[in-house]
Amino acid sequence: MKAASDVKAASNVKAALGAKPAGAEDESSAAQMVRQMFNSIAPRYDLLNHVLSANIDRVWWNRAARRFHGVLADPDAAVLDICCGTGDMTMALLKHRPNGARPILAADFARAMLVRGAGKFDGHGAVALEADALHLPLRNESLDLIVTAFGFRNLANYVAGLSEFHRVLKPGGQLGILDFSEPGGLVGRAYAVYFRRVLPAIGRMICGKDGPYNYLPASVGSFPDPPAMRALMQSVGFTESSWEPYTFGIAGLYTATKPIVVG
Ligand SMILES: C[S@@+](CC[C@H](N)C(=O)[O-])C[C@H]1O[C@@H](n2cnc3c(N)ncnc32)[C@H](O)[C@@H]1O
Numbered sequence: 001m002k003a004a005s006d007v008k009a010a011s012n013v014k015a016a017l018g019a020k021p022a023g024a025e026d027e028s029s030a031a032q033m034v035r036q037m038f039n040s041i042a043p044r045y046d047l048l049n050h051v052l053s054a055n056i057d058r059v060w061w062n063r064a065a066r067r068f069h070g071v072l073a074d075p076d077a078a079v080l081d082i083c084c085g086t087g088d089m090t091m092a093l094l095k096h097r098p099n100g101a102r103p104i105l106a107a108d109f110a111r112a113m114l115v116r117g118a119g120k121f122d123g124h125g126a127v128a129l130e131a132d133a134l135h136l137p138l139r140n141e142s143l144d145l146i147v148t149a150f151g152f153r154n155l156a157n158y159v160a161g162l163s164e165f166h167r168v169l170k171p172g173g174q175l176g177i178l179d180f181s182e183p184g185g186l187v188g189r190a191y192a193v194y195f196r197r198v199l200p201a202i203g204r205m206i207c208g209k210d211g212p213y214n215y216l217p218a219s220v221g222s223f224p225d226p227p228a229m230r231a232l233m234q235s236v237g238f239t240e241s242s243w244e245p246y247t248f249g250i251a252g253l254y255t256a257t258k259p260i261v262v263g
Pocket residue numbers: 031034035038049082083084085086087088089107108109110113131132133134148149150151152154155156
């Protein structure tokens with residue numbers, strides 16, 4: 001049973017929810033622009049990530065993976081890393097897989113990102129799948145765990161993404177969404193200056209383009225806050241939703257479960 005406040009919060013944010021790069025007119029053009037953007041920055045993506053986050057991203061991927069150690073340790077568990085990009089979240093998940101475990105599916109819709117990811121995880125317990133998170137080529141109730149790192153925020157329709165995750169998870173299956181957030185207080189104000197001014201300038205310098213690193217702070221700014229995200233997850237049928245802040249809330253891990261319906 002959803003709390004009335006959850007439903008109200010979800011309906012308040014549902015209307016305009018999804019990534020909207022500047023110039024996107026609808027969901028399909030937004031998705032296309034996101035895909036093109038990631039294809040174009042793929043060669044520099046890892047370098048930029050590590051420079052811009054001072055390598056804290058590694059700590060975040062590992063911490064998120066540890067949270068799911070229980071399910072990852074089961075060799076038969078069916079696991080999807082969606083929006084896997086260049087594969088660092090996948091590599092963190094693989095540390096928890098026993099020898100001979102079923103391969104992790106690592107999926108992304110930007111081929112240039114996925115090719116780089118496959119270069120890291122191919123032959124080490126994961127397989128690459130070129131796929132759109134909003135239309136997964138997977139059977140209903142076929143997965144035990146879906147994880148996504150810094151990808152969910154880029155989906156053109158968040159509710160459609162969550163519904164698709166809910167469709168392919170087995171009852172009892174778990175969802176983990178690692179993404180940026182906007183911390184409050186003093187840390188938040190200092191971070192906002194870095195995120196909105198310094199980061200786009202460094203990004204522009206390293207990748208030689210303006211767009212992607214202006215889009216990043218804008219997309220975080222329009223991403224639902226933790227109570228709204230949790231309400232969205234609940235609104236499509238997930239339960240036990242939670243948000244764990246990482247590094248003063250600069251990033252955080254959302255988790256939720258697809259409930260087992262009895263009777
Ligand atoms: C910021 S990168 C994150 C990559 C990786 N997970 C990481 O933590 O570094 C976001 C990724 O999401 C992918 N993505 C965005 N929308 C997608 C969609 N609808 N379907 C599949 N992948 C998508 C992009 O192509 C990109 O590779």
